[in-house]
Amino acid sequence: MPTGEQLLAETEQLKKALERRPIVDMARGVLMAAWSCTAEEGWQILVHVSQHSNTKVHEVAKALIATTQNEPLPAHIEEHLPAALARWRASRDE
Template identity: 65%
Template sequence: METEQLKEALERRPVIDIVRGVLMAAWSCTPEDAWEILATVSQHTNIKVHDVAEAVMATTQQQPMPEHLQKQLTAAVAAWRARADGRA
């Protein structure tokens, strides 16, 4: 069972890392900030981080993001920006 979970995690990780890069390029955030944004969307939608990343990845292929994910992503980025502005 543990081996299967590890294998699944290794298969899913590249999508998450690519999307972190997309977020970093789009909003000039750090890798940690990009992870925090994905994790926040995941927590507020009760959708696994990998599935959130898949939805973001699909937008790079001109596929629409589900509205509830888009709203949460927008909110997560706004919250990150507010925190980042407070640090400046």
């Protein structure tokens, strides 16, 4: 049985996830509009970039959304986005 402290920590994690979800959903929408991918494929692209750039998914999402306001992608994210898109394209061609 979880302790009170563990339950509080879990509650805090869930709150953060709920706060960040709209940002991630917007980034998926950006990918869907730009690359004609599905929401799930957009999620997989974000996850790939996150894992390979050692950046939290919501941080990748925020950076991607910022590009719609003519902000450049941070180098560590921009470095991994082409590989994620190439991987997605290859999986579509299978």
